[in-house]
Amino acid sequence: MGRRRFLGLGAALTGSLAVGGKQAIADPAQESPPADAPWSQSIGAGVVDRPYGRPADTEASVIRRNVPWLTASAESSVSFSPLQDLHGIITPNGLFFERHHAGRPDIDPAQHKLMIHGLVERPLLLTMKDIMRFPSVSRIHFIECPANGGMNWRAAQMNSLQFSHGMVSCAEWTGVKLSTLLEEVGIKKQAKWAMVEGADGAHMNRSLPLDKCLDDCLVVYAQNGEALRPEQGYPLRLVVPGWEGNVNIKWLRRIKLGEKPWHTREETSKYTDLMPDGTSRGFTWLIDAKSVVTFPCPEKPLDGPGLYEIRGLAWTGNGKVKRVDVSMxxxxxxxxxxLHEPVLSKALTKFTLPWRWDGRPALVASRVIDENGYVQPTIAQLRAQRGSNSVYHNNSIQTWQVKSDGSVFNVQLA
Amino acid sequence: MYSSRKICLPIIAILLACAANLAGAAEPGSFGYGSVATPAQIAGWDIDVRGEDGTGLPPGNGTVDRGAEVYAEQCAACHGTFGEGEGRFPKLVGGVGSLRDERPEPTVGSYWPFAPTLWDYINRAMPMQAPHTLSADDVYALTAYILNLNDLVPHEFVADRNSLPKVKMRNRDNFIWTDPRPDTMTKPCMNDCVNAADVRISSTAEGRNLTPRTTGPLDTMQQK
Structure with a gap:
């Protein structure tokens, strides 16, 4: 019997044994063993066939995505990380969420410089080569846009993990401590604040208290072991661990020390939180503790009753995750x-819990408690304090409704 | 045999050397990398303006009428002829008294606390297609025009480094600049935390048709 005929017979046999009304496909991959798949009986591509490398073609759906109706233009907009298809705490560089205010500049690192001036003893102009000579550190931190989940303040709107929580990502950042650079220029006694500014068309700038700059801020040139991606600030960005994404200035070109904050447009007109009484909160930098179940989720429904591993991520800008509880x-x-190691300060933390699903409707949610004892609130608790027009800092518990057919929906509970 | 003194002296010497090194590391210029920024280099990039008191505003000035001309040319396509905003581009005018409403409208007139911030933002980030290309005078003129559209200054107003910090913005005193969080307190209850009969879905994203697809090519959906 020739190989071709043998394969055909196999397909017929499998077809006759197929259960559940599913059509058997005459595909060796479906039948093996005993049949070998074509890729097991041929030679593959050689080294440097893809000198940089890229995901498998079948992973083409795992990409950053945007909500076209959300913003006026793609240049001043956001894209969301596909959390439903990610595993572990590190976000691959090509999938790290984006937030631009004047598009992504493509910067020549040979021409990029960082200026540090203002209330300093010795103002400096540093090239990328200069910056890379300073003592280096590598640290794992998340960055979250404070508007992550903003579309769900009023009601459950986005039926998707990617679009409800995808403006958080986590990477290992390598660079120089901002405190090292500030000591090198010499901080004058009157200095209390820093103004940090980008080289993009927005000349994006924010004020930061000097204490935070000296505590744990990093001026980084690398992300997960390679140079920063242009979308994340190549060749140089600021990382302000645990604080809202907007202050983590990308394409960093200037740091100026001063006595008072600047009250820039991005910290008055935007990134302030409007309360029901008409007052607004400003300088709300901290990302409070938050968690979300990443499986199941609307994009990843359940496939019939049985044993599952509930998976999720938790994080806090206020130190480490201490505990995560899950409710069904x-x-x-x-x-x-x-909790899965490593549990790092101001980094995403992975959690899992085995769950035997009986096939009945369920409401799955997670709740994080940070090392300070802070408990992730419900959306109702947040609304009671802040109404539903504050746009930013929605760190509420996410509830997924699991229907008996296994489908999953974003819901909010009364 | 070594005397304790013989051991101690070198150790002390090493410790002193270390201490000197550590102290040295905190001295400005101890690495010596890069070049000292000259006043001319600093002047080229030193564009920031402080919102509260206008520190950093440059010389120059602009009138409301000149602002109307620049606005028609540079801004109206996105922000609308009278600041009403085209499509989803931001409104610059209106919303006064709306901040406690169900649908508040934060604009320069209703929300912004400091007028110099408007000069700074136009100067650094606008117009969107060619940011930081307008003259200081034209930025002053645009600032005057937008403040006038919002009835914050009279038609004769001339914007300059002295007049802008004095403009009283409507929402100036309604910001709290210290973070009051944590503003929710909970004890993490584990069992029978709420009555199961009271658990009710108050809102669902099912059937809302707002969510772009998350498989296949990028979605171009617009809101219905």
């Missing part, structure tokens, strides 16, 4: 999930 009944009862 809309918050009536909670079980403590397992």
């Amino acid at each position: 009944d809309g918050g009536v009862n909670w079980q403590t999930a397992r």
